[in-house]
Every structure is written in C-alpha cells, then in structure tokens.
Amino acid sequence: MTLGDVLQGNNMQLQILLISRIPRLLSIIITGIGMSISGLIMQQLTRNRFVSPTTAGTINFAQLGMLLAMLFFTDSTLMQRMTVSFICALAGSFLFMVIMRRIKFQNTLFVPLIGMMLGNIVSSVTTFIALQYNLVQNISSWSQGSFTNVLRGNFELVYLGIPFVIIAYFYANKFTIAGMGEDFSKNLGLNYNLIVNIGLIIISLITASIVVTIGNIPFIGLIVPNIVTMWLGDNLKNNLGITAIVGAIFLLVCDIVSHLIIFPFEVTISLTVGIIGSVIFLFLIMRRKSYES
Amino acid sequence: MSHKKRFLILIILTIISILLYLFYGLNPASYRFALSRRIPNVLAIITTGSAIAVSTMIFQTITNNRILTPSILGLDSLYLLLQTVVIFLFGSSRFGIIGSEANFILSAALMIIFSILLFKVMFKENQNLLLLLMVGMILGTLFSSISSFLQMIIDPNEFILIQNQMFASFTNVQNSLLRISVMTSLLAFIWSYKELKQLDVLALGREHAINLGIDYGRVVRKLLIVVAILISASTALVGPVTFLGLLVANLAHQLFKDYRHKILIPGAVFLGIISLVAGQFVVERVLGFGTSIGVVINFVGGIYFIYILLKEDRL
Numbered sequence: 001m002t003l004g005d006v007l008q009g010n011n012m013q014l015q016i017l018l019i020s021r022i023p024r025l026l027s028i029i030i031t032g033i034g035m036s037i038s039g040l041i042m043q044q045l046t047r048n049r050f051v052s053p054t055t056a057g058t059i060n061f062a063q064l065g066m067l068l069a070m071l072f073f074t075d076s077t078l079m080q081r082m083t084v085s086f087i088c089a090l091a092g093s094f095l096f097m098v099i100m101r102r103i104k105f106q107n108t109l110f111v112p113l114i115g116m117m118l119g120n121i122v123s124s125v126t127t128f129i130a131l132q133y134n135l136v137q138n139i140s141s142w143s144q145g146s147f148t149n150v151l152r153g154n155f156e157l158v159y160l161g162i163p164f165v166i167i168a169y170f171y172a173n174k175f176t177i178a179g180m181g182e183d184f185s186k187n188l189g190l191n192y193n194l195i196v197n198i199g200l201i202i203i204s205l206i207t208a209s210i211v212v213t214i215g216n217i218p219f220i221g222l223i224v225p226n227i228v229t230m231w232l233g234d235n236l237k238n239n240l241g242i243t244a245i246v247g248a249i250f251l252l253v254c255d256i257v258s259h260l261i262i263f264p265f266e267v268t269i270s271l272t273v274g275i276i277g278s279v280i281f282l283f284l285i286m287r288r289k290s291y292e293s
Numbered sequence: 294m295s296h297k298k299r300f301l302i303l304i305i306l307t308i309i310s311i312l313l314y315l316f317y318g319l320n321p322a323s324y325r326f327a328l329s330r331r332i333p334n335v336l337a338i339i340t341t342g343s344a345i346a347v348s349t350m351i352f353q354t355i356t357n358n359r360i361l362t363p364s365i366l367g368l369d370s371l372y373l374l375l376q377t378v379v380i381f382l383f384g385s386s387r388f389g390i391i392g393s394e395a396n397f398i399l400s401a402a403l404m405i406i407f408s409i410l411l412f413k414v415m416f417k418e419n420q421n422l423l424l425l426l427m428v429g430m431i432l433g434t435l436f437s438s439i440s441s442f443l444q445m446i447i448d449p450n451e452f453i454l455i456q457n458q459m460f461a462s463f464t465n466v467q468n469s470l471l472r473i474s475v476m477t478s479l480l481a482f483i484w485s486y487k488e489l490k491q492l493d494v495l496a497l498g499r500e501h502a503i504n505l506g507i508d509y510g511r512v513v514r515k516l517l518i519v520v521a522i523l524i525s526a527s528t529a530l531v532g533p534v535t536f537l538g539l540l541v542a543n544l545a546h547q548l549f550k551d552y553r554h555k556i557l558i559p560g561a562v563f564l565g566i567i568s569l570v571a572g573q574f575v576v577e578r579v580l581g582f583g584t585s586i587g588v589v590i591n592f593v594g595g596i597y598f599i600y601i602l603l604k605e606d607r608l
Contacts, residue, residue: 050427109423110423113365116365116434117360120365121536121598122595124595125596128589131460136452136459137444140441268442270442271439275435275439282428282431
C-alpha cells in the first residue's frame, strides 16, 4: 500500500487503511498511554518505583476475570467480559494494597516480588480452571497481547480508558499526596481512602479494557514511567503527559519491530515488549544498585 | 504435645497413606502388574516431596521469609521453555525418539547451569538476595513470554504434549530417571550437610549470622546451589510443582512452632510426602478426577498463600 494509491482514490487500499491500519494505530496509541499512565499512578500510590500492573498481579486478575466471563456467559459479549474482568482486577488491586500495608519490611524490591508471586498464583488458579474445560491453549492465545486482530468494530472498548486517563490528570497531585501515607494526607485534609480507591478503580478499568481487547502486554507500565522520571524528575502532574506520549511511542516502535523481525510474518507484540522490557527493567534495578553503593 | 508425639503421628500418617495408595483396590489377578506401576509412582512422590520440602525450607530460611518459594528463581519457567522449544523444534513424533533420559539430563543440567550462572553473576560482590530474586523472577517472566509465544503458534495437537509437561504428574515415572534423581538429590544433601547445620544461625538474619562467625556469602551461595539442584532434579523428573513447598514449609512451622531446622526439615519432608501421596490417592481413586495432583496442589497452595498474606500481621 502506498500513499499514492490512497490519494488516487484506490478504493481497496482506502478500505485497508480505514478498517485495519487506522484502528490498529489508534489501539496501539491508547494501549501505550493507558498502560503507562496506570503504571505511573500505581507507583505514586505505593511510593515504589517497581510496582505496575505487571508486578502487582493486576493483569493476572483481569485474565482470571476474562476466563470466568467466558465460562459463565457462553457467547459472552466483549462488554460482559470487560465487566467481570474489571471486577476481578479491582479485587486484585485492593488485595495488593491490603498486603502492601501489612508489609513492615518496606524494601523497594520486596513489594514487587510479593506482587509477582501473587500474580503467579492467580495465573495458576486460572490454569486450573482452564484445564477443567480444556481451554489452556485458548488462554495462551488470548493472553498474548497482539494487535494483529484489531479491526474496525472489535477494538473500540479500549476507548473506555481515555476518560479515565483524563480523570487521572485532575487527580494527579492528590495521588502524589496519598502516596506519602495515610496520616500525612489526612493532615493535609485529604480523604485518603477515597483517593486511593479512585486510583485503583482507574488502574483496574484501564487494565481490564486492554486485557480484554488486546491482551497482556508486560512491563510497559513499569519501564515507561521510570524512564520519564529518570529524565524529568518526580512531578506527577508534569510527567503525566510526557509519560503518555513516551508510552505510545514505545509501543509503536515495538510494534514496528515485531513487524520487521521475521517479515513478512510478525511476532506478537507482547514477546517484543517482553524482551525489550525485561532487559530495560534489569538495567533499571542494576542501576539502582550502583546508586546505593 | 511433644515433638516426639507429633513425629510419631506424622510417621503413622505417612505409612497409612503409602499403604493405602499401594494396596487400595488390588485384586489377586492383576496385583503384580498394579504394584509394578504403583511402587515407582510412590517412590517418585517421596523423592519429589522430600526434595521440594527441603529446598523450600532452606530457601525460606536464607531469604528470612515465609512466603517465598524457590520457584521465583525462574526455574519452572526455564523448564517449561526448554520443553516447549524441544517439542516445537522436533515435533511430537521425534520428541519420543529423543528419549526421556536425554530430555531429563538436558533439562536438569541446563536448569542447574542457569542457576549457578545467575548466582555467580548476581551474588558475588554485593550480597543482595532480593536483587538476585528479582532478576531471577524477571528472567522467569521473560522465559514464559517466549514459551507462550511458541505455544500460541504451535499445532494444537502438539500443544497437548506441552500441556502434559506443564503440570507435574507422578504416573509414568521411569525407573532409570528415578534412580538418577534420587542419587542427585541425596548427593546434594550430603554435600551440604555441614551448611545445613548452620541454617539455625542463618535464620537470625544476615548481620547476626556474620557476627556469629558464619561465612555468609559462601554458605548462602552453596545452599542456593543445593536448592537449585534439588528443584531441578525433581522438576525434570515429574514437572513443576510450584506451590507445594510453600504449603508444607508453612504447615511445618505451624505444627512444630520451633526454630530448629533439625526438627522443621524432617517435619516438612513428612508433610510433603503425606500431602502428595494422600492427595494423589484422593484425587485419583476417590474423586476420579482426570487432572494431575500437581494442578490441584498449585490451586490449594495458591489459596493457602493468599490466606497467609491476609492472616499474618507482619510479613
């Protein structure tokens, strides 16, 4: 497909552009923004650089919800899956926050470790249920994040994330304060529980909408906010916009890379992001180590 | 109740469950065949149960934490990745030809090499255990994203074969592999016998242990290698049993309420054997469940983990 074809009004090419290419672009941008913003909020609320939907198990809870929706409502609509998935993700985030508060030994690495254990456990519950209904391969296909199946008409649910990203912008400063602890925020006249709950609802909704339509894309919520913070400092309100942009660009680049590696086929984006993301994440924790010593 | 009584009860329970497993529903016509199948299964269960109980106990003491299991070193994901790659490259038809022995040795060796490399790189200069665990976990996530990609594009018929490898199964254990696995585990145990005695001191924490004259870095590295060997030997034999260790180590703590490892470790071993044998018996014969005990254990262990998280005030 060339630009010339489209401009000459080649109908076929125009259709490809409208039905496949543009929806794909939009969904990549929204996913990139949504995941990195929810990671950023989570990091502010927990005061921990290494917490994100991937390392807190939120994604695994959302997947469990999706499986449950498939089992309870045969021929479930996207909206039903989304709802159940959202409820599970929310329950998971609350559980994580409860656990977080009990951990007296607040080491920055210990918290994500517990979160990832929790995530693994939830996945093993998902696998257990899936095995009873012979859905294991089915799960591993939809839990892989991929934009290949994005066509006009089946991805619009990701738009649900947009209003919540905007709400997040208005609450940015409050999230920062809430992250400083319950007593501190009460001193400043803030309804701590309300703010934390709003944050968790935003995170869970964005995560669920992405898991249901696109699948799991690991690590974005973790590395994008960290890179932006390394570069620009720690002001949530200023960083939100840039984090969103960097998240979208990062995911776009990863998508192009997954197109090119084994052209004319393509690798799923969750694999590309998984590899690039884990390398960057390893670099981030090593770098933290060299700061300490 | 004294420790002696508790041990007596555990031993009796172990014997009862093993006898039940071996002799339940035998008929005179086919008892030879049935026993020839059941005895290796029970031996495999005893090996894995003990290996996992011992390794988790060591691991939790080293990390000073009761909610971690060695699975976060990423060994399970590495095993699954290896199996997926082998099936993906050679296909199910030739998977049989490679032979389970070669497969066993290959996976066990690679898992041990991987963990030794990881410990060498990560634990040498700065003895930061959490960092080591985090790196292991991230590598584990990386391995599982590669294997789920391969699983997605593989032929569904061949996927069944991978699915069999995904969960621990104690049936169809080969005698030759069982022997290698038992030998390796025993050797690892004897090799580290001196360090195992120092576990009580290590449980006091890094600073105290160093103060009391423990060569912390060396001892912990050696014990970690033992943990890796035990886990690799049992995983390559029956498949990943991720959360069994969590279950039995915590039950041992609850039951004995002691800090001495010469009591805790045998306790955990008995609990591991009982839960696997009795679990296998109930799942297989009483419930007639098609799924393997490994899946059920992961499920139960997972729920127990969440229960501990919610119950304990201090983690």
